Amino acid sequence: MTNQQNVAVLDVKSRGLRRSLPVAKSFSPTDFKMLLKKRFETEKGGARINAWVDSMRASSPTRVRSTDPTMLETDDKSSWIVHHPSALSMFEQIVAASKGKRIVMFLDYDGTLSPIVENPDQAFMSGEMRAAVRDVARYFPTAIVTGRCRDKVYSFVKLSGLYYAGSHGMDIKGPSKSCKYKKGNHGLLFQPASEFLPMIDEVYKALVEKTKSIGGAKVENNKFCVSVHFRCVDEKSWAVLAEQVRSVLNQYPKLKLTQGRKVLEIRPTIKWDKGRALEFLLEALGYANSNDVLPIYIGDDRTDEDAFKVLLDRGQGIGILVSKTPKETNASYSLQEPSEVKEFLRLLVAWKRYSQGGAPPP
Numbered sequence: 001m002t003n004q005q006n007v008a009v010l011d012v013k014s015r016g017l018r019r020s021l022p023v024a025k026s027f028s029p030t031d032f033k034m035l036l037k038k039r040f041e042t043e044k045g046g047a048r049i050n051a052w053v054d055s056m057r058a059s060s061p062t063r064v065r066s067t068d069p070t071m072l073e074t075d076d077k078s079s080w081i082v083h084h085p086s087a088l089s090m091f092e093q094i095v096a097a098s099k100g101k102r103i104v105m106f107l108d109y110d111g112t113l114s115p116i117v118e119n120p121d122q123a124f125m126s127g128e129m130r131a132a133v134r135d136v137a138r139y140f141p142t143a144i145v146t147g148r149c150r151d152k153v154y155s156f157v158k159l160s161g162l163y164y165a166g167s168h169g170m171d172i173k174g175p176s177k178s179c180k181y182k183k184g185n186h187g188l189l190f191q192p193a194s195e196f197l198p199m200i201d202e203v204y205k206a207l208v209e210k211t212k213s214i215g216g217a218k219v220e221n222n223k224f225c226v227s228v229h230f231r232c233v234d235e236k237s238w239a240v241l242a243e244q245v246r247s248v249l250n251q252y253p254k255l256k257l258t259q260g261r262k263v264l265e266i267r268p269t270i271k272w273d274k275g276r277a278l279e280f281l282l283e284a285l286g287y288a289n290s291n292d293v294l295p296i297y298i299g300d301d302r303t304d305e306d307a308f309k310v311l312l313d314r315g316q317g318i319g320i321l322v323s324k325t326p327k328e329t330n331a332s333y334s335l336q337e338p339s340e341v342k343e344f345l346r347l348l349v350a351w352k353r354y355s356q357g358g359a360p361p362p
């Protein structure tokens, strides 16, 4: 059976299931933004904190959302996979879409190239993953787009031939060594939020102080933004943590709050995100208004949705969400976990080598 047929069969099955079962509502990035905005604008004190904690809970994908979790999960998953099929099973279609176009690769870091771990300082990527990314970058312009501080992510990835967009795209740097695809943008550096540096530093220090007595809380300075991790905080203390973060944020109206995987992220209110970084990099590579390019963006987080949305709006490129559970997303395809990302990258390299006269892909 071909992949296409596979999808068709799944589609029919899942439609049947969907009719007979209630559909779980997943919590989308838009829902989260709306919820935060509404609470900020209309509520005060305790109610506002409750809303924060609700958002923190809702962002936890391990939660069961039904009285009949097994059935609902099956329904959700099979219907979701029809609309967001595996980028591995659809590999042939993906490379077919690149015919006559230049693939440009965009890769998120945490949860995409490295598995999610409790300690953010130990989110190392494997040697095999590094080799896969290095090989991809030999054939295609490649950028790491991350919420992390740029230097920190470089210390994990350790590859010099790539573009790095740290702090959710607010700190962009071109490859440090010469590479064949660069078009005169050696030393490229773009920092649209540089004026916020002293403020972010101040907020980081205040947050460290305010959260030091909350067991498991960790504050990370990502240069142009700050992360407050609650992965290791007892759920009973989430309200206290949210209250402390709010008390600091209240003093900085030019900063806003977003949320990632068990992390509160504080960043400047400027109109810049991973999607804008993607557009900036395409322009830097000479593909601003070009039809000759196929951007592929792989990411696992809410912040990656900004980039998926840009691809959707451009009607160009391929968004791939890394997730084991169904989520509302602007991505077209899915991969379950970093090991599948590695497989996808390897396939891409094998296909490219084959198309240049090498051995056929495995």
Ligand SMILES: O=P(O)(O)OC[C@H]1O[C@H](O[C@H]2O[C@H](CO)[C@@H](O)[C@H](O)[C@H]2O)[C@H](O)[C@@H](O)[C@@H]1O
Pocket: 108, 109, 110, 111, 115, 116, 117, 118, 119, 120, 123, 145, 146, 147, 148, 220, 222, 227, 229, 231, 260, 261, 262, 263, 265, 301, 303
């Ligand atoms: O854009 P990304 O590269 O996905 O960065 C987003 C955040 O990633 C990191 O936190 C996440 O990964 C940690 C390590 O696996 C995990 O402990 C944490 O719970 C996750 O949220 C990073 O530490 C954050 O600063 C980034 O904002």
